[in-house]
Amino acid sequence: MAVEAWYMDISEEDQRKPHRLTPNEPVSLDQLKTLGVFHWKLNADIYETDPELEQIRRDHGYSFMDIIAIHKDTLPNYEEKLKMFFEEHLHLDDEIRYILDGQAYFDVRDKEERWIRIAMTKGDLITLPAGIYHRFTLDETNYTKAMRLFVGEPVWKAYNRPADDFDIRQKYLASLQEPGERAVMLSPLL
Template sequence: GKLNADFYETDPELEQIRKDQGYSYMDIITIHKDTLPGYEEKLKMFFEEHLHLDDEIRYILDGRAYFDVRDKEDRWIRIAMKKGDLITLPAGIYHRFTLDETNYTKAMRLFVGEPVWKAYNRPADDMDIRTKYVVSLQ
């Protein structure tokens, strides 16, 4: 099915995904200079290449953004995200995030259990989660 970002509060598809994946935590972040305190610093931080110990799940409710990840040869791949797109970046993947020229997105952040907002900037190759991720690619 297709998710409907206009009705995310009552969307049965989204509810089913959350149930199936165990996404018990949810919040909404609006990334725009008028709504996000420390906007410039946060954007810089999001664009710093990093990884997390948990999957990063984002559902774009409005606006547009990019996630950059790397292929096996360490080359950048840009993933364009728009309203209605849901992405899961696996734990241990190096990535970064940025907005497009509209400088605005509204995203739902989903999490299994209590959210941990810790990012580990590259290099973090010696971390167990990174090793596990790299092994999963083989």
């Protein structure tokens, strides 16, 4: 089954709720790809020996990995970490997460700054491109176990919005433009 994603409402209700619009506005995998977000569905029960995961890691250079369990009984400073994860931020490197158990949400901004919620369940592997504004939260089950993957040494630094001055943010925004739009967008900088 493909990952499920949708445009979010603007309610201030608990971040762990689905926050679907009424009527629901689904977002397809192809729409996510236009934002640089990629998804695979793998068999998390065999993650330690999965040849498909190994191929993805080789193809993309994901040389480092660790595993984190996010639950009030397993994560020190659980409430503070959840608040931190849900702050809108970007990274200078891609964010790669593989859900081994439980459920969670990644929220990303589209080209018009609207929030898209991506429901992650066991077996979902996602990559968010460097420079995209995003945030993370658990759903109402309050538990997920995830593999974090990196190219080279892990970098844990998040830059909360506004972080528009970073070169990686400008590069990301340029990647979203059609060729004709890019020239117009960049011309004031000349």
